[in-house]
Amino acid sequence: MSLLYQTTGIVLSRRDHREVDRWYSVYTPSHGKVEFLARGGHKPLAKLTPHLEMAAVVDLLLVHGRAYQILAGVDRRQAFANIYDDLAGLVLAQNGLHLVDIGTRADETDPHIYDLLLDWLGFLNQNTFLSRERAGFLLSAFSLKLLALVGYRPELNRCLGCRQPIAPGAYQWHGLKGGVVCTNCTQIDQETWFAARPMTDEALKLVRFGLEEGFASHLRPHLKAEDLAGFYEATESLMISHFPIIPASSLRAACAVC
Ligand SMILES: [Zn+2]
Structure with a gap:
Protein backbone atom coordinates (compact mmCIF):
# COMPACT_ATOMS: atom_id res chain seq x y z
CA MET A 1 0.00 0.00 0.00
CA SER A 2 1.29 3.40 -0.97
CA LEU A 3 1.86 5.72 1.94
CA LEU A 4 0.60 8.67 -0.02
CA TYR A 5 -2.86 8.67 -1.57
CA GLN A 6 -5.41 11.00 -3.06
CA THR A 7 -9.09 11.10 -2.26
CA THR A 8 -12.11 13.35 -2.53
CA GLY A 9 -14.32 14.12 0.44
CA ILE A 10 -16.79 16.36 2.22
CA VAL A 11 -15.55 17.94 5.44
CA LEU A 12 -17.66 16.83 8.41
CA SER A 13 -15.95 18.36 11.41
CA ARG A 14 -12.71 19.64 12.90
CA ARG A 15 -11.20 19.93 16.33
CA ASP A 16 -8.07 21.57 17.61
CA HIS A 17 -5.19 19.37 18.67
CA ARG A 18 -2.49 20.80 20.90
CA GLU A 19 -1.65 24.34 19.93
CA VAL A 20 -0.95 24.23 16.24
CA ASP A 21 -2.50 21.02 14.90
CA ARG A 22 -6.06 20.20 13.98
CA TRP A 23 -8.02 16.97 13.48
CA TYR A 24 -10.43 16.77 10.56
CA SER A 25 -13.10 14.28 9.68
CA VAL A 26 -14.20 13.94 6.05
CA TYR A 27 -16.62 11.61 4.28
CA THR A 28 -15.28 10.11 1.06
CA PRO A 29 -17.01 7.95 -1.57
CA SER A 30 -14.08 5.52 -1.75
CA HIS A 31 -12.85 5.17 1.86
CA GLY A 32 -15.91 6.11 3.93
CA LYS A 33 -15.20 8.39 6.84
CA VAL A 34 -11.55 9.39 7.05
CA GLU A 35 -9.94 11.18 9.97
CA PHE A 36 -6.63 12.93 9.58
CA LEU A 37 -4.36 15.41 11.25
CA ALA A 38 -3.42 18.75 9.72
CA ARG A 39 -0.12 19.69 11.27
CA GLY A 40 0.81 23.25 11.87
CA GLY A 41 4.46 22.50 12.46
CA HIS A 42 5.73 21.56 9.01
CA LYS A 43 3.32 23.17 6.57
CA PRO A 44 1.67 26.28 7.86
CA LEU A 45 -1.96 25.46 8.68
CA ALA A 46 -2.93 28.80 7.26
CA LYS A 47 -1.95 27.56 3.81
CA LEU A 48 -3.83 24.28 3.96
CA THR A 49 -6.93 24.78 6.01
CA PRO A 50 -8.94 27.64 4.47
CA HIS A 51 -10.25 25.07 1.98
CA LEU A 52 -11.38 22.87 4.86
CA GLU A 53 -13.35 25.42 6.80
CA MET A 54 -16.63 25.38 4.89
CA ALA A 55 -19.12 22.82 3.69
CA ALA A 56 -17.23 21.83 0.55
CA VAL A 57 -16.05 18.98 -1.62
CA VAL A 58 -12.27 18.86 -1.38
CA ASP A 59 -9.49 16.90 -3.05
CA LEU A 60 -7.10 15.63 -0.43
CA LEU A 61 -3.59 14.30 -0.45
CA LEU A 62 -3.08 12.16 2.64
CA VAL A 63 -0.14 10.28 4.11
CA HIS A 64 -0.50 7.11 6.17
CA GLY A 65 1.60 7.76 9.27
CA ARG A 66 2.46 5.15 11.86
CA ALA A 67 -0.56 5.90 14.05
CA TYR A 68 -2.73 8.19 11.99
CA GLN A 69 -3.17 9.92 8.64
CA ILE A 70 -1.67 13.31 7.95
CA LEU A 71 -2.76 15.97 5.48
CA ALA A 72 -0.20 16.72 2.77
CA GLY A 73 -2.32 18.84 0.43
CA VAL A 74 -5.84 20.07 -0.18
CA ASP A 75 -7.75 21.72 -2.99
CA ARG A 76 -11.37 22.82 -2.99
CA ARG A 77 -13.33 21.21 -5.79
CA GLN A 78 -16.84 22.49 -5.07
CA ALA A 79 -18.05 25.09 -2.59
CA PHE A 80 -21.63 25.64 -1.48
CA ALA A 81 -21.33 29.34 -0.80
CA ASN A 82 -25.08 30.16 -0.81
CA ILE A 83 -25.56 28.01 2.28
CA TYR A 84 -23.84 30.75 4.24
CA ASP A 85 -26.39 33.36 3.17
CA ASP A 86 -29.00 32.41 5.72
CA GLU A 155 -41.04 -0.66 8.50
CA LEU A 156 -43.81 1.61 7.22
CA ASN A 157 -46.08 -0.74 5.30
CA ARG A 158 -46.35 -4.14 6.97
CA CYS A 159 -47.09 -4.97 10.59
CA LEU A 160 -43.89 -5.75 12.52
CA GLY A 161 -45.75 -8.57 14.26
CA CYS A 162 -47.86 -10.50 11.75
CA ARG A 163 -46.27 -9.06 8.55
CA GLN A 164 -49.69 -8.25 7.05
CA PRO A 165 -50.07 -4.95 5.17
CA ILE A 166 -51.44 -2.36 7.60
CA ALA A 167 -54.88 -0.81 7.04
CA PRO A 168 -55.57 2.93 7.45
CA GLY A 169 -56.38 3.86 11.05
CA ALA A 170 -55.72 0.33 12.36
CA TYR A 171 -52.10 0.40 13.55
CA GLN A 172 -49.75 1.95 16.08
CA TRP A 173 -46.13 3.11 16.05
CA HIS A 174 -43.28 1.36 17.89
CA GLY A 175 -40.03 3.34 17.75
CA LEU A 176 -37.82 0.75 19.45
CA LYS A 177 -39.00 -2.11 17.24
CA GLY A 178 -38.74 0.23 14.27
CA GLY A 179 -42.10 0.86 12.61
CA VAL A 180 -45.81 0.07 12.48
CA VAL A 181 -47.74 -2.68 14.26
CA CYS A 182 -51.37 -3.52 13.53
CA THR A 183 -54.01 -2.94 16.21
CA ASN A 184 -54.85 -6.62 16.16
CA CYS A 185 -51.29 -7.61 17.19
CA THR A 186 -51.18 -4.96 19.94
CA GLN A 187 -54.39 -6.44 21.41
CA ILE A 188 -53.40 -10.08 21.13
CA ASP A 189 -49.97 -9.58 22.71
CA GLN A 190 -50.13 -6.51 24.91
CA GLU A 191 -46.91 -7.35 26.72
CA THR A 192 -44.76 -7.31 23.57
CA TRP A 193 -46.31 -4.14 22.19
CA PHE A 194 -46.98 -2.15 25.36
CA ALA A 195 -44.74 0.71 24.20
CA ALA A 196 -46.67 1.16 20.92
CA ARG A 197 -48.10 4.65 20.46
CA PRO A 198 -51.08 5.94 18.50
ZN1 LIG B 1 -50.04 -7.47 13.06
Whole structure:
Protein backbone atom coordinates (compact mmCIF):
# COMPACT_ATOMS: atom_id res chain seq x y z
CA MET A 1 0.00 0.00 0.00
CA SER A 2 1.29 3.40 -0.97
CA LEU A 3 1.86 5.72 1.94
CA LEU A 4 0.60 8.67 -0.02
CA TYR A 5 -2.86 8.67 -1.57
CA GLN A 6 -5.41 11.00 -3.06
CA THR A 7 -9.09 11.10 -2.26
CA THR A 8 -12.11 13.35 -2.53
CA GLY A 9 -14.32 14.12 0.44
CA ILE A 10 -16.79 16.36 2.22
CA VAL A 11 -15.55 17.94 5.44
CA LEU A 12 -17.66 16.83 8.41
CA SER A 13 -15.95 18.36 11.41
CA ARG A 14 -12.71 19.64 12.90
CA ARG A 15 -11.20 19.93 16.33
CA ASP A 16 -8.07 21.57 17.61
CA HIS A 17 -5.19 19.37 18.67
CA ARG A 18 -2.49 20.80 20.90
CA GLU A 19 -1.65 24.34 19.93
CA VAL A 20 -0.95 24.23 16.24
CA ASP A 21 -2.50 21.02 14.90
CA ARG A 22 -6.06 20.20 13.98
CA TRP A 23 -8.02 16.97 13.48
CA TYR A 24 -10.43 16.77 10.56
CA SER A 25 -13.10 14.28 9.68
CA VAL A 26 -14.20 13.94 6.05
CA TYR A 27 -16.62 11.61 4.28
CA THR A 28 -15.28 10.11 1.06
CA PRO A 29 -17.01 7.95 -1.57
CA SER A 30 -14.08 5.52 -1.75
CA HIS A 31 -12.85 5.17 1.86
CA GLY A 32 -15.91 6.11 3.93
CA LYS A 33 -15.20 8.39 6.84
CA VAL A 34 -11.55 9.39 7.05
CA GLU A 35 -9.94 11.18 9.97
CA PHE A 36 -6.63 12.93 9.58
CA LEU A 37 -4.36 15.41 11.25
CA ALA A 38 -3.42 18.75 9.72
CA ARG A 39 -0.12 19.69 11.27
CA GLY A 40 0.81 23.25 11.87
CA GLY A 41 4.46 22.50 12.46
CA HIS A 42 5.73 21.56 9.01
CA LYS A 43 3.32 23.17 6.57
CA PRO A 44 1.67 26.28 7.86
CA LEU A 45 -1.96 25.46 8.68
CA ALA A 46 -2.93 28.80 7.26
CA LYS A 47 -1.95 27.56 3.81
CA LEU A 48 -3.83 24.28 3.96
CA THR A 49 -6.93 24.78 6.01
CA PRO A 50 -8.94 27.64 4.47
CA HIS A 51 -10.25 25.07 1.98
CA LEU A 52 -11.38 22.87 4.86
CA GLU A 53 -13.35 25.42 6.80
CA MET A 54 -16.63 25.38 4.89
CA ALA A 55 -19.12 22.82 3.69
CA ALA A 56 -17.23 21.83 0.55
CA VAL A 57 -16.05 18.98 -1.62
CA VAL A 58 -12.27 18.86 -1.38
CA ASP A 59 -9.49 16.90 -3.05
CA LEU A 60 -7.10 15.63 -0.43
CA LEU A 61 -3.59 14.30 -0.45
CA LEU A 62 -3.08 12.16 2.64
CA VAL A 63 -0.14 10.28 4.11
CA HIS A 64 -0.50 7.11 6.17
CA GLY A 65 1.60 7.76 9.27
CA ARG A 66 2.46 5.15 11.86
CA ALA A 67 -0.56 5.90 14.05
CA TYR A 68 -2.73 8.19 11.99
CA GLN A 69 -3.17 9.92 8.64
CA ILE A 70 -1.67 13.31 7.95
CA LEU A 71 -2.76 15.97 5.48
CA ALA A 72 -0.20 16.72 2.77
CA GLY A 73 -2.32 18.84 0.43
CA VAL A 74 -5.84 20.07 -0.18
CA ASP A 75 -7.75 21.72 -2.99
CA ARG A 76 -11.37 22.82 -2.99
CA ARG A 77 -13.33 21.21 -5.79
CA GLN A 78 -16.84 22.49 -5.07
CA ALA A 79 -18.05 25.09 -2.59
CA PHE A 80 -21.63 25.64 -1.48
CA ALA A 81 -21.33 29.34 -0.80
CA ASN A 82 -25.08 30.16 -0.81
CA ILE A 83 -25.56 28.01 2.28
CA TYR A 84 -23.84 30.75 4.24
CA ASP A 85 -26.39 33.36 3.17
CA ASP A 86 -29.00 32.41 5.72
CA LEU A 87 -29.15 30.83 9.13
CA ALA A 88 -31.57 28.00 8.23
CA GLY A 89 -29.27 26.75 5.47
CA LEU A 90 -26.26 26.90 7.74
CA VAL A 91 -28.03 25.09 10.58
CA LEU A 92 -29.30 22.37 8.23
CA ALA A 93 -25.90 21.89 6.59
CA GLN A 94 -24.07 21.72 9.92
CA ASN A 95 -26.58 19.32 11.44
CA GLY A 96 -26.46 17.07 8.39
CA LEU A 97 -22.66 16.96 8.50
CA HIS A 98 -22.73 16.34 12.25
CA LEU A 99 -25.23 13.47 11.94
CA VAL A 100 -23.03 11.74 9.35
CA ASP A 101 -19.99 12.34 11.56
CA ILE A 102 -21.51 10.75 14.66
CA GLY A 103 -23.54 8.12 12.79
CA THR A 104 -20.69 6.51 10.83
CA ARG A 105 -17.46 4.76 11.76
CA ALA A 106 -14.09 5.26 10.12
CA ASP A 107 -13.25 2.78 7.34
CA GLU A 108 -16.81 1.67 6.63
CA THR A 109 -17.40 2.65 3.04
CA ASP A 110 -20.84 3.53 1.76
CA PRO A 111 -20.96 5.67 -1.40
CA HIS A 112 -24.71 6.18 -0.84
CA ILE A 113 -23.96 8.19 2.30
CA TYR A 114 -21.57 10.36 0.30
CA ASP A 115 -24.25 10.84 -2.38
CA LEU A 116 -26.83 11.74 0.27
CA LEU A 117 -24.53 14.42 1.70
CA LEU A 118 -23.70 15.79 -1.73
CA ASP A 119 -27.39 15.90 -2.60
CA TRP A 120 -28.19 17.61 0.73
CA LEU A 121 -25.56 20.33 0.34
CA GLY A 122 -26.46 20.91 -3.31
CA PHE A 123 -30.13 21.24 -2.38
CA LEU A 124 -29.42 23.69 0.45
CA ASN A 125 -27.18 25.69 -1.83
CA GLN A 126 -30.07 26.17 -4.27
CA ASN A 127 -32.89 26.64 -1.79
CA THR A 128 -32.18 29.37 0.71
CA PHE A 129 -34.53 31.14 3.11
CA LEU A 130 -36.54 28.12 4.21
CA SER A 131 -39.15 28.59 6.93
CA ARG A 132 -38.41 27.11 10.35
CA GLU A 133 -41.20 24.61 9.85
CA ARG A 134 -39.87 23.48 6.47
CA ALA A 135 -36.30 23.36 7.81
CA GLY A 136 -37.36 21.03 10.64
CA PHE A 137 -39.14 18.71 8.22
CA LEU A 138 -36.16 18.63 5.86
CA LEU A 139 -33.66 17.84 8.61
CA SER A 140 -35.88 15.02 9.85
CA ALA A 141 -36.19 13.68 6.30
CA PHE A 142 -32.39 13.76 6.00
CA SER A 143 -32.13 11.86 9.30
CA LEU A 144 -34.58 9.20 8.11
CA LYS A 145 -32.63 8.67 4.90
CA LEU A 146 -29.35 8.47 6.80
CA LEU A 147 -30.85 6.09 9.36
CA ALA A 148 -31.97 3.80 6.52
CA LEU A 149 -28.45 3.89 5.02
CA VAL A 150 -26.72 3.01 8.30
CA GLY A 151 -28.94 -0.06 8.62
CA TYR A 152 -32.18 0.94 10.29
CA ARG A 153 -34.79 1.36 7.61
CA PRO A 154 -38.15 1.61 9.41
CA GLU A 155 -41.04 -0.66 8.50
CA LEU A 156 -43.81 1.61 7.22
CA ASN A 157 -46.08 -0.74 5.30
CA ARG A 158 -46.35 -4.14 6.97
CA CYS A 159 -47.09 -4.97 10.59
CA LEU A 160 -43.89 -5.75 12.52
CA GLY A 161 -45.75 -8.57 14.26
CA CYS A 162 -47.86 -10.50 11.75
CA ARG A 163 -46.27 -9.06 8.55
CA GLN A 164 -49.69 -8.25 7.05
CA PRO A 165 -50.07 -4.95 5.17
CA ILE A 166 -51.44 -2.36 7.60
CA ALA A 167 -54.88 -0.81 7.04
CA PRO A 168 -55.57 2.93 7.45
CA GLY A 169 -56.38 3.86 11.05
CA ALA A 170 -55.72 0.33 12.36
CA TYR A 171 -52.10 0.40 13.55
CA GLN A 172 -49.75 1.95 16.08
CA TRP A 173 -46.13 3.11 16.05
CA HIS A 174 -43.28 1.36 17.89
CA GLY A 175 -40.03 3.34 17.75
CA LEU A 176 -37.82 0.75 19.45
CA LYS A 177 -39.00 -2.11 17.24
CA GLY A 178 -38.74 0.23 14.27
CA GLY A 179 -42.10 0.86 12.61
CA VAL A 180 -45.81 0.07 12.48
CA VAL A 181 -47.74 -2.68 14.26
CA CYS A 182 -51.37 -3.52 13.53
CA THR A 183 -54.01 -2.94 16.21
CA ASN A 184 -54.85 -6.62 16.16
CA CYS A 185 -51.29 -7.61 17.19
CA THR A 186 -51.18 -4.96 19.94
CA GLN A 187 -54.39 -6.44 21.41
CA ILE A 188 -53.40 -10.08 21.13
CA ASP A 189 -49.97 -9.58 22.71
CA GLN A 190 -50.13 -6.51 24.91
CA GLU A 191 -46.91 -7.35 26.72
CA THR A 192 -44.76 -7.31 23.57
CA TRP A 193 -46.31 -4.14 22.19
CA PHE A 194 -46.98 -2.15 25.36
CA ALA A 195 -44.74 0.71 24.20
CA ALA A 196 -46.67 1.16 20.92
CA ARG A 197 -48.10 4.65 20.46
CA PRO A 198 -51.08 5.94 18.50
CA MET A 199 -50.25 7.38 15.09
CA THR A 200 -52.39 9.14 12.49
CA ASP A 201 -52.44 8.20 8.81
CA GLU A 202 -51.25 11.72 7.99
CA ALA A 203 -48.20 11.41 10.27
CA LEU A 204 -47.29 8.04 8.71
CA LYS A 205 -47.69 9.52 5.22
CA LEU A 206 -45.20 12.24 6.17
CA VAL A 207 -42.69 9.64 7.42
CA ARG A 208 -43.01 7.72 4.13
CA PHE A 209 -42.78 10.94 2.13
CA GLY A 210 -39.72 12.14 4.06
CA LEU A 211 -37.92 8.83 3.65
CA GLU A 212 -38.73 8.08 0.02
CA GLU A 213 -38.97 11.38 -1.86
CA GLY A 214 -36.15 13.76 -2.78
CA PHE A 215 -35.50 16.99 -0.92
CA ALA A 216 -36.88 19.14 -3.76
CA SER A 217 -40.27 17.39 -3.39
CA HIS A 218 -40.22 18.16 0.32
CA LEU A 219 -40.74 21.83 -0.48
CA ARG A 220 -44.20 21.15 -1.90
CA PRO A 221 -46.71 19.88 0.64
CA HIS A 222 -48.46 22.11 3.11
CA LEU A 223 -47.26 20.97 6.55
CA LYS A 224 -50.00 20.95 9.17
CA ALA A 225 -48.87 21.37 12.77
CA GLU A 226 -50.75 18.33 14.09
CA ASP A 227 -49.38 16.06 11.34
CA LEU A 228 -45.87 17.38 11.90
CA ALA A 229 -46.12 16.65 15.63
CA GLY A 230 -46.85 12.97 14.94
CA PHE A 231 -44.15 12.87 12.26
CA TYR A 232 -41.52 14.28 14.66
CA GLU A 233 -42.54 11.94 17.43
CA ALA A 234 -42.07 8.93 15.13
CA THR A 235 -38.81 10.17 13.60
CA GLU A 236 -37.25 11.11 16.91
CA SER A 237 -38.24 7.81 18.52
CA LEU A 238 -36.41 6.04 15.67
CA MET A 239 -33.32 8.20 16.07
CA ILE A 240 -33.20 7.70 19.84
CA SER A 241 -33.69 3.93 19.53
CA HIS A 242 -31.47 3.15 16.55
CA PHE A 243 -29.01 5.88 15.58
CA PRO A 244 -25.48 4.87 16.73
CA ILE A 245 -25.18 7.99 18.91
CA ILE A 246 -28.09 10.06 20.14
CA PRO A 247 -27.71 13.61 18.79
CA ALA A 248 -27.27 16.20 21.53
CA SER A 249 -30.30 18.17 20.44
CA SER A 250 -33.58 16.88 19.04
CA LEU A 251 -34.32 17.49 15.35
CA ARG A 252 -36.99 20.01 16.30
CA ALA A 253 -34.71 21.83 18.74
CA ALA A 254 -31.93 22.00 16.15
CA CYS A 255 -34.16 24.09 13.87
CA ALA A 256 -35.63 26.27 16.62
CA VAL A 257 -32.86 28.78 15.93
CA CYS A 258 -33.54 28.91 12.17
ZN1 LIG B 1 -50.04 -7.47 13.06
